[in-house]
Amino acid sequence: MSLSLFFPPPPLLLLLLLHLSFILLSSSVCFGQAGNGGAKLNVKFYEQSCPKVEEIVRKGMAEAVSQNPRWAASILRLHFHDCFVKGCDGSVLLDSSGSFLSEKRSNSNRDSARGFEIIDKIKAAVEKACPNTVSCADILALAARDGTVLRGGPNWVVPLGRRDSISASLSGSNNDIPQPNNTLSTIITKFKRQGxxxxxxxxxxxxxxxxxxxxxxxxxxxxxxxxxxxxxxxxxxxxxxxxxxxxxxxxxxxxxxxxxxxxxxxxxxxxxxxxxxxxxxxxxxxxxxxxxxxxxxxxxxxxxxxxxxxxxxxxxxxxxxNISPLVGSHGEIRKICRRVNH
Missing domain, CATH: 1.10.420.10 (Peroxidase, domain 2)
Structure with missing residues:
Protein backbone atom coordinates (compact mmCIF):
# COMPACT_ATOMS: atom_id res chain seq x y z
CA MET A 1 0.00 0.00 0.00
CA SER A 2 1.35 3.44 -0.92
CA LEU A 3 2.58 5.63 1.92
CA SER A 4 0.81 8.53 0.25
CA LEU A 5 -2.47 7.06 1.50
CA PHE A 6 -1.32 7.72 5.04
CA PHE A 7 0.55 10.96 4.47
CA PRO A 8 -1.24 13.02 1.81
CA PRO A 9 0.74 16.16 0.85
CA PRO A 10 -0.59 19.44 2.23
CA PRO A 11 -2.57 21.44 -0.35
CA LEU A 12 0.14 24.12 -0.67
CA LEU A 13 2.87 21.53 -1.22
CA LEU A 14 0.73 19.74 -3.80
CA LEU A 15 0.22 22.98 -5.70
CA LEU A 16 3.96 23.67 -5.62
CA LEU A 17 4.71 20.19 -6.91
CA LEU A 18 2.20 20.57 -9.75
CA HIS A 19 3.65 23.98 -10.63
CA LEU A 20 7.17 22.58 -10.69
CA SER A 21 6.07 19.72 -12.94
CA PHE A 22 4.47 22.18 -15.36
CA ILE A 23 7.66 24.27 -15.49
CA LEU A 24 9.82 21.22 -16.15
CA LEU A 25 7.44 20.02 -18.88
CA SER A 26 7.28 23.44 -20.52
CA SER A 27 11.04 23.88 -20.51
CA SER A 28 11.55 20.64 -22.37
CA VAL A 29 9.07 21.22 -25.19
CA CYS A 30 10.61 20.41 -28.58
CA PHE A 31 9.22 20.39 -32.06
CA GLY A 32 9.87 18.86 -35.45
CA GLN A 33 11.51 15.74 -36.70
CA ALA A 34 14.97 14.67 -35.69
CA GLY A 35 17.52 15.40 -38.37
CA ASN A 36 20.61 14.05 -36.61
CA GLY A 37 21.24 12.26 -33.38
CA GLY A 38 17.72 12.86 -32.09
CA ALA A 39 18.10 16.67 -32.17
CA LYS A 40 14.90 18.66 -32.60
CA LEU A 41 13.79 22.26 -32.87
CA ASN A 42 13.42 23.97 -29.52
CA VAL A 43 11.91 27.30 -28.56
CA LYS A 44 14.88 27.96 -26.25
CA PHE A 45 17.60 26.90 -28.68
CA TYR A 46 19.47 30.25 -28.54
CA GLU A 47 18.74 31.01 -24.90
CA GLN A 48 22.44 30.81 -23.97
CA SER A 49 24.25 31.26 -27.29
CA CYS A 50 22.32 34.30 -28.60
CA PRO A 51 19.70 35.45 -26.08
CA LYS A 52 18.85 38.68 -27.96
CA VAL A 53 18.26 37.14 -31.37
CA GLU A 54 14.48 37.55 -31.29
CA GLU A 55 14.84 41.17 -30.18
CA ILE A 56 17.26 41.88 -33.04
CA VAL A 57 15.00 40.27 -35.67
CA ARG A 58 11.92 42.04 -34.29
CA LYS A 59 13.70 45.40 -34.48
CA GLY A 60 14.87 44.74 -38.03
CA MET A 61 11.38 43.85 -39.20
CA ALA A 62 9.86 46.87 -37.42
CA GLU A 63 12.26 49.15 -39.30
CA ALA A 64 11.53 47.45 -42.63
CA VAL A 65 7.73 47.48 -42.26
CA SER A 66 7.76 51.12 -41.14
CA GLN A 67 9.48 51.97 -44.44
CA ASN A 68 7.24 49.75 -46.56
CA PRO A 69 4.37 47.71 -45.08
CA ARG A 70 4.61 45.27 -48.01
CA TRP A 71 7.82 43.80 -46.59
CA ALA A 72 5.77 41.84 -44.05
CA ALA A 73 3.97 39.90 -46.79
CA SER A 74 7.17 39.49 -48.81
CA ILE A 75 9.07 37.89 -45.92
CA LEU A 76 6.12 35.67 -45.02
CA ARG A 77 6.01 34.49 -48.64
CA LEU A 78 9.75 33.74 -48.61
CA HIS A 79 9.30 31.57 -45.51
CA PHE A 80 6.48 29.66 -47.24
CA HIS A 81 8.49 29.16 -50.43
CA ASP A 82 11.55 28.12 -48.46
CA CYS A 83 9.76 25.42 -46.47
CA PHE A 84 8.00 23.89 -49.48
CA VAL A 85 11.32 23.18 -51.23
CA LYS A 86 13.61 20.70 -49.42
CA GLY A 87 12.25 21.85 -46.06
CA CYS A 88 12.83 25.01 -44.00
CA ASP A 89 16.56 25.35 -44.66
CA GLY A 90 17.08 28.85 -46.06
CA SER A 91 17.66 27.51 -49.58
CA VAL A 92 15.36 30.15 -51.11
CA LEU A 93 17.85 32.83 -50.02
CA LEU A 94 20.80 31.42 -51.98
CA ASP A 95 22.07 33.02 -55.18
CA SER A 96 23.18 30.76 -58.02
CA SER A 97 26.67 29.28 -57.74
CA GLY A 98 28.88 27.03 -59.81
CA SER A 99 27.18 23.94 -58.39
CA PHE A 100 23.47 24.88 -58.41
CA LEU A 101 20.91 27.33 -59.80
CA SER A 102 19.08 29.61 -57.40
CA GLU A 103 15.45 29.01 -56.49
CA LYS A 104 15.03 32.75 -57.10
CA ARG A 105 14.94 31.89 -60.83
CA SER A 106 11.92 29.58 -60.57
CA ASN A 107 8.47 30.38 -61.98
CA SER A 108 7.21 30.80 -58.42
CA ASN A 109 9.89 33.33 -57.44
CA ARG A 110 11.33 34.99 -60.54
CA ASP A 111 8.90 37.90 -60.81
CA SER A 112 7.59 38.10 -57.27
CA ALA A 113 10.06 36.99 -54.56
CA ARG A 114 11.20 40.04 -52.61
CA GLY A 115 12.74 40.94 -49.27
CA PHE A 116 16.16 39.32 -49.61
CA GLU A 117 17.88 42.56 -48.64
CA ILE A 118 15.77 42.74 -45.48
CA ILE A 119 17.01 39.32 -44.39
CA ASP A 120 20.58 40.33 -45.32
CA LYS A 121 20.38 43.37 -43.06
CA ILE A 122 18.91 41.45 -40.13
CA LYS A 123 21.48 38.67 -40.57
CA ALA A 124 24.32 41.23 -40.42
CA ALA A 125 22.95 42.58 -37.14
CA VAL A 126 22.62 39.08 -35.70
CA GLU A 127 26.17 38.19 -36.82
CA LYS A 128 27.49 41.27 -35.06
CA ALA A 129 25.86 40.18 -31.80
CA CYS A 130 26.39 36.41 -32.14
CA PRO A 131 28.90 35.42 -34.84
CA ASN A 132 28.42 32.04 -36.55
CA THR A 133 25.51 31.10 -34.30
CA VAL A 134 22.05 31.78 -35.80
CA SER A 135 21.00 30.26 -39.13
CA CYS A 136 19.42 32.20 -41.97
CA ALA A 137 16.54 29.70 -41.89
CA ASP A 138 15.77 30.60 -38.28
CA ILE A 139 16.05 34.32 -38.99
CA LEU A 140 13.56 33.92 -41.86
CA ALA A 141 11.12 32.00 -39.64
CA LEU A 142 11.32 34.67 -36.91
CA ALA A 143 11.03 37.55 -39.38
CA ALA A 144 7.92 35.98 -40.95
CA ARG A 145 6.28 35.82 -37.52
CA ASP A 146 7.27 39.37 -36.58
CA GLY A 147 6.08 40.85 -39.87
CA THR A 148 2.70 39.16 -39.42
CA VAL A 149 2.33 40.57 -35.90
CA LEU A 150 3.25 44.06 -37.12
CA ARG A 151 0.36 43.89 -39.59
CA GLY A 152 -2.14 42.96 -36.87
CA GLY A 153 -1.88 39.19 -37.23
CA PRO A 154 -1.47 36.45 -34.61
CA ASN A 155 1.67 35.84 -32.57
CA TRP A 156 3.17 32.38 -32.19
CA VAL A 157 6.18 30.79 -30.57
CA VAL A 158 8.83 29.88 -33.17
CA PRO A 159 10.74 26.64 -32.53
CA LEU A 160 14.41 27.20 -33.41
CA GLY A 161 17.55 25.26 -34.23
CA ARG A 162 17.32 24.99 -38.02
CA ARG A 163 20.56 24.93 -39.97
CA ASP A 164 21.15 26.23 -43.46
CA SER A 165 21.25 24.22 -46.67
CA ILE A 166 24.41 24.22 -48.77
CA SER A 167 22.43 23.86 -52.00
CA ALA A 168 19.20 24.93 -53.67
CA SER A 169 16.65 23.18 -55.89
CA LEU A 170 15.34 25.11 -58.88
CA SER A 171 13.28 22.10 -60.00
CA GLY A 172 11.79 21.72 -56.53
CA SER A 173 10.78 25.37 -56.52
CA ASN A 174 9.13 24.96 -59.92
CA ASN A 175 7.31 21.74 -59.01
CA ASP A 176 6.50 21.80 -55.29
CA ILE A 177 5.13 25.29 -54.62
CA PRO A 178 1.36 25.68 -55.29
CA GLN A 179 0.60 27.84 -58.34
CA PRO A 180 -2.20 30.39 -58.92
CA ASN A 181 -3.86 28.22 -61.57
CA ASN A 182 -3.55 24.87 -59.76
CA THR A 183 -6.70 22.83 -59.15
CA LEU A 184 -7.77 22.24 -55.57
CA SER A 185 -6.72 18.58 -55.73
CA THR A 186 -3.24 19.60 -56.94
CA ILE A 187 -2.89 22.15 -54.15
CA ILE A 188 -3.96 19.60 -51.53
CA THR A 189 -1.52 17.05 -52.98
CA LYS A 190 1.37 19.53 -52.81
CA PHE A 191 0.54 20.30 -49.17
CA LYS A 192 0.16 16.61 -48.35
CA ARG A 193 3.68 15.92 -49.67
CA GLN A 194 4.93 18.29 -46.99
CA GLY A 195 2.94 16.61 -44.21
CA ASN A 322 8.84 22.17 -38.96
CA ILE A 323 9.04 20.69 -42.47
CA SER A 324 12.29 18.68 -42.73
CA PRO A 325 14.61 21.06 -40.86
CA LEU A 326 18.35 20.48 -40.99
CA VAL A 327 19.55 20.04 -37.42
CA GLY A 328 22.54 18.76 -35.50
CA SER A 329 25.57 18.55 -37.79
CA HIS A 330 23.62 18.71 -41.06
CA GLY A 331 23.99 21.81 -43.23
CA GLU A 332 25.79 24.84 -41.83
CA ILE A 333 25.30 28.26 -40.26
CA ARG A 334 25.79 30.57 -43.21
CA LYS A 335 27.75 33.74 -42.58
CA ILE A 336 25.98 35.44 -45.49
CA CYS A 337 22.51 34.20 -46.42
CA ARG A 338 23.04 34.53 -50.17
CA ARG A 339 25.95 32.08 -50.36
CA VAL A 340 27.36 29.01 -48.67
CA ASN A 341 30.40 29.40 -46.47
CA HIS A 342 32.76 27.45 -48.71
Whole structure:
Protein backbone atom coordinates (compact mmCIF):
# COMPACT_ATOMS: atom_id res chain seq x y z
CA MET A 1 0.00 0.00 0.00
CA SER A 2 1.35 3.44 -0.92
CA LEU A 3 2.58 5.63 1.92
CA SER A 4 0.81 8.53 0.25
CA LEU A 5 -2.47 7.06 1.50
CA PHE A 6 -1.32 7.72 5.04
CA PHE A 7 0.55 10.96 4.47
CA PRO A 8 -1.24 13.02 1.81
CA PRO A 9 0.74 16.16 0.85
CA PRO A 10 -0.59 19.44 2.23
CA PRO A 11 -2.57 21.44 -0.35
CA LEU A 12 0.14 24.12 -0.67
CA LEU A 13 2.87 21.53 -1.22
CA LEU A 14 0.73 19.74 -3.80
CA LEU A 15 0.22 22.98 -5.70
CA LEU A 16 3.96 23.67 -5.62
CA LEU A 17 4.71 20.19 -6.91
CA LEU A 18 2.20 20.57 -9.75
CA HIS A 19 3.65 23.98 -10.63
CA LEU A 20 7.17 22.58 -10.69
CA SER A 21 6.07 19.72 -12.94
CA PHE A 22 4.47 22.18 -15.36
CA ILE A 23 7.66 24.27 -15.49
CA LEU A 24 9.82 21.22 -16.15
CA LEU A 25 7.44 20.02 -18.88
CA SER A 26 7.28 23.44 -20.52
CA SER A 27 11.04 23.88 -20.51
CA SER A 28 11.55 20.64 -22.37
CA VAL A 29 9.07 21.22 -25.19
CA CYS A 30 10.61 20.41 -28.58
CA PHE A 31 9.22 20.39 -32.06
CA GLY A 32 9.87 18.86 -35.45
CA GLN A 33 11.51 15.74 -36.70
CA ALA A 34 14.97 14.67 -35.69
CA GLY A 35 17.52 15.40 -38.37
CA ASN A 36 20.61 14.05 -36.61
CA GLY A 37 21.24 12.26 -33.38
CA GLY A 38 17.72 12.86 -32.09
CA ALA A 39 18.10 16.67 -32.17
CA LYS A 40 14.90 18.66 -32.60
CA LEU A 41 13.79 22.26 -32.87
CA ASN A 42 13.42 23.97 -29.52
CA VAL A 43 11.91 27.30 -28.56
CA LYS A 44 14.88 27.96 -26.25
CA PHE A 45 17.60 26.90 -28.68
CA TYR A 46 19.47 30.25 -28.54
CA GLU A 47 18.74 31.01 -24.90
CA GLN A 48 22.44 30.81 -23.97
CA SER A 49 24.25 31.26 -27.29
CA CYS A 50 22.32 34.30 -28.60
CA PRO A 51 19.70 35.45 -26.08
CA LYS A 52 18.85 38.68 -27.96
CA VAL A 53 18.26 37.14 -31.37
CA GLU A 54 14.48 37.55 -31.29
CA GLU A 55 14.84 41.17 -30.18
CA ILE A 56 17.26 41.88 -33.04
CA VAL A 57 15.00 40.27 -35.67
CA ARG A 58 11.92 42.04 -34.29
CA LYS A 59 13.70 45.40 -34.48
CA GLY A 60 14.87 44.74 -38.03
CA MET A 61 11.38 43.85 -39.20
CA ALA A 62 9.86 46.87 -37.42
CA GLU A 63 12.26 49.15 -39.30
CA ALA A 64 11.53 47.45 -42.63
CA VAL A 65 7.73 47.48 -42.26
CA SER A 66 7.76 51.12 -41.14
CA GLN A 67 9.48 51.97 -44.44
CA ASN A 68 7.24 49.75 -46.56
CA PRO A 69 4.37 47.71 -45.08
CA ARG A 70 4.61 45.27 -48.01
CA TRP A 71 7.82 43.80 -46.59
CA ALA A 72 5.77 41.84 -44.05
CA ALA A 73 3.97 39.90 -46.79
CA SER A 74 7.17 39.49 -48.81
CA ILE A 75 9.07 37.89 -45.92
CA LEU A 76 6.12 35.67 -45.02
CA ARG A 77 6.01 34.49 -48.64
CA LEU A 78 9.75 33.74 -48.61
CA HIS A 79 9.30 31.57 -45.51
CA PHE A 80 6.48 29.66 -47.24
CA HIS A 81 8.49 29.16 -50.43
CA ASP A 82 11.55 28.12 -48.46
CA CYS A 83 9.76 25.42 -46.47
CA PHE A 84 8.00 23.89 -49.48
CA VAL A 85 11.32 23.18 -51.23
CA LYS A 86 13.61 20.70 -49.42
CA GLY A 87 12.25 21.85 -46.06
CA CYS A 88 12.83 25.01 -44.00
CA ASP A 89 16.56 25.35 -44.66
CA GLY A 90 17.08 28.85 -46.06
CA SER A 91 17.66 27.51 -49.58
CA VAL A 92 15.36 30.15 -51.11
CA LEU A 93 17.85 32.83 -50.02
CA LEU A 94 20.80 31.42 -51.98
CA ASP A 95 22.07 33.02 -55.18
CA SER A 96 23.18 30.76 -58.02
CA SER A 97 26.67 29.28 -57.74
CA GLY A 98 28.88 27.03 -59.81
CA SER A 99 27.18 23.94 -58.39
CA PHE A 100 23.47 24.88 -58.41
CA LEU A 101 20.91 27.33 -59.80
CA SER A 102 19.08 29.61 -57.40
CA GLU A 103 15.45 29.01 -56.49
CA LYS A 104 15.03 32.75 -57.10
CA ARG A 105 14.94 31.89 -60.83
CA SER A 106 11.92 29.58 -60.57
CA ASN A 107 8.47 30.38 -61.98
CA SER A 108 7.21 30.80 -58.42
CA ASN A 109 9.89 33.33 -57.44
CA ARG A 110 11.33 34.99 -60.54
CA ASP A 111 8.90 37.90 -60.81
CA SER A 112 7.59 38.10 -57.27
CA ALA A 113 10.06 36.99 -54.56
CA ARG A 114 11.20 40.04 -52.61
CA GLY A 115 12.74 40.94 -49.27
CA PHE A 116 16.16 39.32 -49.61
CA GLU A 117 17.88 42.56 -48.64
CA ILE A 118 15.77 42.74 -45.48
CA ILE A 119 17.01 39.32 -44.39
CA ASP A 120 20.58 40.33 -45.32
CA LYS A 121 20.38 43.37 -43.06
CA ILE A 122 18.91 41.45 -40.13
CA LYS A 123 21.48 38.67 -40.57
CA ALA A 124 24.32 41.23 -40.42
CA ALA A 125 22.95 42.58 -37.14
CA VAL A 126 22.62 39.08 -35.70
CA GLU A 127 26.17 38.19 -36.82
CA LYS A 128 27.49 41.27 -35.06
CA ALA A 129 25.86 40.18 -31.80
CA CYS A 130 26.39 36.41 -32.14
CA PRO A 131 28.90 35.42 -34.84
CA ASN A 132 28.42 32.04 -36.55
CA THR A 133 25.51 31.10 -34.30
CA VAL A 134 22.05 31.78 -35.80
CA SER A 135 21.00 30.26 -39.13
CA CYS A 136 19.42 32.20 -41.97
CA ALA A 137 16.54 29.70 -41.89
CA ASP A 138 15.77 30.60 -38.28
CA ILE A 139 16.05 34.32 -38.99
CA LEU A 140 13.56 33.92 -41.86
CA ALA A 141 11.12 32.00 -39.64
CA LEU A 142 11.32 34.67 -36.91
CA ALA A 143 11.03 37.55 -39.38
CA ALA A 144 7.92 35.98 -40.95
CA ARG A 145 6.28 35.82 -37.52
CA ASP A 146 7.27 39.37 -36.58
CA GLY A 147 6.08 40.85 -39.87
CA THR A 148 2.70 39.16 -39.42
CA VAL A 149 2.33 40.57 -35.90
CA LEU A 150 3.25 44.06 -37.12
CA ARG A 151 0.36 43.89 -39.59
CA GLY A 152 -2.14 42.96 -36.87
CA GLY A 153 -1.88 39.19 -37.23
CA PRO A 154 -1.47 36.45 -34.61
CA ASN A 155 1.67 35.84 -32.57
CA TRP A 156 3.17 32.38 -32.19
CA VAL A 157 6.18 30.79 -30.57
CA VAL A 158 8.83 29.88 -33.17
CA PRO A 159 10.74 26.64 -32.53
CA LEU A 160 14.41 27.20 -33.41
CA GLY A 161 17.55 25.26 -34.23
CA ARG A 162 17.32 24.99 -38.02
CA ARG A 163 20.56 24.93 -39.97
CA ASP A 164 21.15 26.23 -43.46
CA SER A 165 21.25 24.22 -46.67
CA ILE A 166 24.41 24.22 -48.77
CA SER A 167 22.43 23.86 -52.00
CA ALA A 168 19.20 24.93 -53.67
CA SER A 169 16.65 23.18 -55.89
CA LEU A 170 15.34 25.11 -58.88
CA SER A 171 13.28 22.10 -60.00
CA GLY A 172 11.79 21.72 -56.53
CA SER A 173 10.78 25.37 -56.52
CA ASN A 174 9.13 24.96 -59.92
CA ASN A 175 7.31 21.74 -59.01
CA ASP A 176 6.50 21.80 -55.29
CA ILE A 177 5.13 25.29 -54.62
CA PRO A 178 1.36 25.68 -55.29
CA GLN A 179 0.60 27.84 -58.34
CA PRO A 180 -2.20 30.39 -58.92
CA ASN A 181 -3.86 28.22 -61.57
CA ASN A 182 -3.55 24.87 -59.76
CA THR A 183 -6.70 22.83 -59.15
CA LEU A 184 -7.77 22.24 -55.57
CA SER A 185 -6.72 18.58 -55.73
CA THR A 186 -3.24 19.60 -56.94
CA ILE A 187 -2.89 22.15 -54.15
CA ILE A 188 -3.96 19.60 -51.53
CA THR A 189 -1.52 17.05 -52.98
CA LYS A 190 1.37 19.53 -52.81
CA PHE A 191 0.54 20.30 -49.17
CA LYS A 192 0.16 16.61 -48.35
CA ARG A 193 3.68 15.92 -49.67
CA GLN A 194 4.93 18.29 -46.99
CA GLY A 195 2.94 16.61 -44.21
CA UNK A 196 0.23 19.27 -44.21
CA UNK A 197 -3.49 18.53 -44.35
CA UNK A 198 -6.60 20.22 -45.77
CA UNK A 199 -7.07 22.38 -42.67
CA UNK A 200 -3.50 23.65 -43.15
CA UNK A 201 -4.24 24.36 -46.83
CA UNK A 202 -7.11 26.68 -45.99
CA UNK A 203 -5.54 28.29 -42.93
CA UNK A 204 -2.20 29.01 -44.61
CA UNK A 205 -3.97 30.45 -47.65
CA UNK A 206 -4.72 33.28 -45.23
CA UNK A 207 -1.14 34.41 -45.95
CA UNK A 208 -2.67 36.19 -48.91
CA UNK A 209 -4.59 38.62 -46.75
CA UNK A 210 -1.62 41.03 -46.68
CA UNK A 211 -0.03 40.02 -49.98
CA UNK A 212 0.27 41.52 -53.43
CA UNK A 213 0.87 39.46 -56.52
CA UNK A 214 2.00 40.11 -60.10
CA UNK A 215 -0.63 38.15 -62.02
CA UNK A 216 -1.84 37.40 -65.54
CA UNK A 217 -5.35 37.45 -66.97
CA UNK A 218 -5.29 33.63 -66.94
CA UNK A 219 -4.61 33.62 -63.20
CA UNK A 220 -7.59 35.93 -62.72
CA UNK A 221 -10.02 33.86 -64.83
CA UNK A 222 -10.96 36.98 -66.81
CA UNK A 223 -10.98 35.84 -70.43
CA UNK A 224 -12.03 32.75 -72.39
CA UNK A 225 -12.53 30.47 -69.38
CA UNK A 226 -16.20 30.01 -70.29
CA UNK A 227 -15.51 29.69 -74.02
CA UNK A 228 -17.26 32.97 -74.83
CA UNK A 229 -14.65 35.46 -73.68
CA UNK A 230 -16.49 36.21 -70.44
CA UNK A 231 -15.15 35.92 -66.89
CA UNK A 232 -15.51 32.73 -64.89
CA UNK A 233 -19.07 32.45 -63.56
CA UNK A 234 -17.69 31.96 -60.03
CA UNK A 235 -16.22 35.49 -60.13
CA UNK A 236 -18.38 38.38 -58.95
CA UNK A 237 -19.17 40.26 -62.16
CA UNK A 238 -18.68 43.78 -60.76
CA UNK A 239 -15.36 42.74 -59.28
CA UNK A 240 -14.46 41.08 -62.59
CA UNK A 241 -15.21 44.30 -64.51
CA UNK A 242 -12.82 46.22 -62.26
CA UNK A 243 -10.14 43.59 -62.74
CA UNK A 244 -10.58 43.64 -66.53
CA UNK A 245 -9.97 47.39 -66.52
CA UNK A 246 -6.67 46.92 -64.69
CA UNK A 247 -5.72 43.75 -66.57
CA UNK A 248 -6.78 43.93 -70.26
CA UNK A 249 -6.84 40.92 -72.56
CA UNK A 250 -3.37 41.83 -73.86
CA UNK A 251 -0.58 43.92 -72.40
CA UNK A 252 -1.75 43.64 -68.79
CA UNK A 253 0.23 40.62 -67.64
CA UNK A 254 2.24 40.98 -64.42
CA UNK A 255 -0.10 43.70 -63.14
CA UNK A 256 0.23 44.03 -59.36
CA UNK A 257 -2.95 43.31 -57.37
CA UNK A 258 -3.68 43.18 -53.65
CA UNK A 259 -4.78 39.66 -52.80
CA UNK A 260 -7.22 41.17 -50.30
CA UNK A 261 -8.59 44.35 -51.87
CA UNK A 262 -10.75 45.22 -48.84
CA UNK A 263 -8.24 45.46 -45.96
CA UNK A 264 -4.88 45.01 -47.72
CA UNK A 265 -2.82 46.52 -44.90
CA UNK A 266 -4.25 44.33 -42.12
CA UNK A 267 -3.76 40.65 -41.39
CA UNK A 268 -7.31 39.48 -40.68
CA UNK A 269 -9.99 37.09 -41.94
CA UNK A 270 -11.28 39.37 -44.72
CA UNK A 271 -9.65 37.10 -47.33
CA UNK A 272 -12.17 34.35 -46.46
CA UNK A 273 -15.09 36.77 -46.55
CA UNK A 274 -14.00 37.76 -50.05
CA UNK A 275 -14.06 34.12 -51.15
CA UNK A 276 -17.64 33.70 -49.96
CA UNK A 277 -18.58 36.83 -51.94
CA UNK A 278 -16.98 35.32 -55.10
CA UNK A 279 -14.22 37.93 -54.97
CA UNK A 280 -11.18 35.69 -54.66
CA UNK A 281 -8.43 37.18 -56.80
CA UNK A 282 -6.76 34.00 -58.08
CA UNK A 283 -8.16 30.74 -59.37
CA UNK A 284 -6.39 28.96 -56.52
CA UNK A 285 -8.17 31.24 -54.04
CA UNK A 286 -11.75 30.75 -55.20
CA UNK A 287 -11.47 26.95 -55.44
CA UNK A 288 -11.10 26.87 -51.66
CA UNK A 289 -14.76 27.88 -51.47
CA UNK A 290 -16.12 26.19 -54.57
CA UNK A 291 -13.91 23.10 -54.84
CA UNK A 292 -15.16 20.91 -51.99
CA UNK A 293 -17.57 20.86 -49.07
CA UNK A 294 -14.69 20.38 -46.61
CA UNK A 295 -12.78 23.46 -47.72
CA UNK A 296 -16.01 25.43 -48.06
CA UNK A 297 -16.85 24.72 -44.42
CA UNK A 298 -13.36 25.80 -43.32
CA UNK A 299 -13.55 29.02 -45.35
CA UNK A 300 -16.94 29.76 -43.77
CA UNK A 301 -15.61 29.00 -40.28
CA UNK A 302 -12.67 31.37 -40.66
CA UNK A 303 -14.81 34.05 -42.30
CA UNK A 304 -17.18 33.99 -39.32
CA UNK A 305 -14.48 34.13 -36.65
CA UNK A 306 -11.19 36.00 -36.82
CA UNK A 307 -10.18 34.36 -33.53
CA UNK A 308 -10.66 30.84 -34.90
CA UNK A 309 -8.66 31.76 -38.00
CA UNK A 310 -5.80 33.14 -35.88
CA UNK A 311 -5.71 30.07 -33.64
CA UNK A 312 -5.58 27.63 -36.56
CA UNK A 313 -3.19 29.79 -38.58
CA UNK A 314 -0.71 29.83 -35.69
CA UNK A 315 -0.87 26.03 -35.42
CA UNK A 316 -0.51 25.52 -39.16
CA UNK A 317 2.41 27.87 -39.69
CA UNK A 318 4.37 26.32 -36.80
CA UNK A 319 3.67 22.95 -38.42
CA UNK A 320 4.88 24.31 -41.77
CA UNK A 321 8.00 25.69 -40.12
CA ASN A 322 8.84 22.17 -38.96
CA ILE A 323 9.04 20.69 -42.47
CA SER A 324 12.29 18.68 -42.73
CA PRO A 325 14.61 21.06 -40.86
CA LEU A 326 18.35 20.48 -40.99
CA VAL A 327 19.55 20.04 -37.42
CA GLY A 328 22.54 18.76 -35.50
CA SER A 329 25.57 18.55 -37.79
CA HIS A 330 23.62 18.71 -41.06
CA GLY A 331 23.99 21.81 -43.23
CA GLU A 332 25.79 24.84 -41.83
CA ILE A 333 25.30 28.26 -40.26
CA ARG A 334 25.79 30.57 -43.21
CA LYS A 335 27.75 33.74 -42.58
CA ILE A 336 25.98 35.44 -45.49
CA CYS A 337 22.51 34.20 -46.42
CA ARG A 338 23.04 34.53 -50.17
CA ARG A 339 25.95 32.08 -50.36
CA VAL A 340 27.36 29.01 -48.67
CA ASN A 341 30.40 29.40 -46.47
CA HIS A 342 32.76 27.45 -48.71
Missing amino acids: LNVVDVVALSGNYVIGVEPVTSEDLRLYNQTGNGLPDITLDQTYAANLRTACPRSGGDQTIFSLDFTTPATFDNQYFKNLIANKGLLSSDEVLFTGSNVTMELVTKFAESNDQFFVQYSKSIVKMG
